[in-house]
Amino acid sequence: MDRAPFARRSWLGGALAVIAAAALSAAGLTGTAQAADINVAKNAGFESGLSNWTCTASSGATVATPAHSGSAALKATPSGQDNAQCTQTVAVLPNSTYKLSSWVQGSYVYLGASGTGTTDVSTWTPGSSGWSQLSTSFKTGASTTSVTVYVHGWYGQPAYYADDFSVIGPDGGGGSDPGPTVPAAPGGLKAGSITKSSVDLSWNPSSGATGYQVYRDGARVQSATGASATVTGLSPDTSYQFQVTATNAAGESPRSGAVTARTSADTGGGTGGGSVPEHAVTGYWQNFNNGATVQKISDVPANYDIIAVAFADATTTSGAVSFTLDTSGLNGYTVDQFKADIKAKQAAGKSVIISIGGQNGTISVTDTTSANNFANSVYSLMQEYGFDGVDIDLENGINSTYMSQALKSLSAKAGSGLVITMAPQTIDMQSTSNGYFQTALNIKNILTVVNMQYYNSGSMLGCDGKVYSQGSVDFLTALACIQLEGGLDPSQVGLGVPASTRGAGSGYVSPSVINNALDCLTKGTGCGSFKPAKTYPGLRGAMTWSTNWDALSGNAWSNAVGPHVHALP
Secondary structure (H helix, E strand, O other): OOOOOOOOOHHHHHHHHHHHHHHHHHHHHOOOOOOOOEEOOOOOOOOOOOOOOEEHHHOEEEEOOOOOOOOOEEEEOOOOOOOOOEEEEEEOOOOOEEEEEEEEEEEEEEEEEEOOOOOOEEEEEEEEEEEEEEEEEEEOOOOOOEEEEEEEOOOOOOOEEEEEEEEEEOOOOOOOOOOOOOOOOOOOOEEEEEOOOOEEEEOOOOOOOOEEEEEEOOEEEEEEOOOEEEEOOOOOOOEEEEEEEEEEOOEEOOOOOOEEEEOOOOOOOOOOOOOOOOOEEEEEEEOOOOOOOOOOHHHOOOOOOEEEEEEEEEOOOOOOEEOOOOOOOOOOOOHHHHHHHHHHHHHOOOEEEEEEEEOOOOOOOOOHHHHHHHHHHHHHHHHHHOOOEEEEEEOOOOOHHHHHHHHHHHHHHHOOOOEEEEOOEHHHHOOOOOHHHHHHHHOOOOOOEEEEEOOOOOEEEOOOOOEEEOOOHHHHHHHHHHHHHOOOOHHHEEEEEEOOOOOOOOOOOOHHHHHHHHHHHHHOOOOOOOOOOOOOOOOOEEEEEOHHHHHHOOOHHHHHHHHHHHOOO
């Protein structure tokens, strides 16, 4: 699928590489804190505002949320000329080793120490939507009695957050903040979204807590760093009792009041597809602005049965994906609105799924570890946003063995309602020996539909061995025939086409051509020179790139193709 790439400046990558190398070099200085070591940083959790801290260009402030623990955290906002660096000078002993760490959140966050008297150190993270811990160590020089520790972001990037600093080592004469006390039990525990195998829990943060423990029916089942958790692996239609505790270095709090939640019932099996109708229209929704109409999920017309959110992003973990709503590019569309719109579409009988890949997608699933990472991360996105499933739109190759393994693992987690779609290019479905085709056949029992992209491909072979050019009824029908005769069920075959001439580089056909191809395959009418040996009345339907390009053309595509698909036999 086409989308405008986000170009990063080459010097930024070089700078990050240098900093990362410096951090790795500094790792050799790591020492082990002794029992008498203390945290020489003051106001390490920002509970006293910016006391003891100095931030460049008035870039720093304290906020109540998100806080890693306690009731406050640092929020610092870079600009084009300022990296929002916040510093503190700490008292140290000469010839001593200190371990520096902080919890951070945001894009391109750096942690480091300068003026050590030996080798100054720095480490960084490219960013995440949740809290992650940065750690490094430094050794002081023979006459060093103070060191400056710092955290900063990157020029022009969004605000970052930091909390729970620590500089652990010998007391340099400045002492330490008072030690922590056992936090109080969390209040406000409640259950949120519930599926047949999971329950979302949330609670009020406890002051001074650095983590939380979740209990199910009296047994501890998982840990959490923030004031929420999703308990998975539950049985359908079963009642569970949950409690949580708060923890820090001083110990664990009493358990919270209990909340009871019952998982939803398992409505039975099936061969994939969840609640997708017998004949369905799929449309890709753009999480970016490339000149097409900017939409909210709620703006997508009712003619679309499956809405594929494009796209998830690769992470630094092999095989894993993440998703960030492009709020600024989508005219201020918020995550809460996005989630609410997904629920509204589902209440109207539609499915909303997350698409993996696209023209610029570089997700690689090539071994068991990356397959597990893929399944776990996609399932996490389903839990977080309410997605019904996943679309595989990898245009740079696919490993059928491990992608099949990943999708089967995802199905085991999500259950029979999981929607799995695929959008291979025409070349990927020319033979059953191709990786995409093999993957589709490997997961046939859980596959919803393959919406092959009948565009940007030139001429291809049909199932009769003849060459057909894109942009014709024959191209659509003769290539669909390969899939239908190659082992896919008719309900797993859809025709993927651009919504307008601007939606793809080539291959646009008018809605009337698509409707003729659908009639040819399902009823034997409207065919061109190619006519299949039999009809396939169970054909799933059609797909388009994208709902946004469709909207720019007044929804001409969905207004014409949607009713036709829904009226198929």
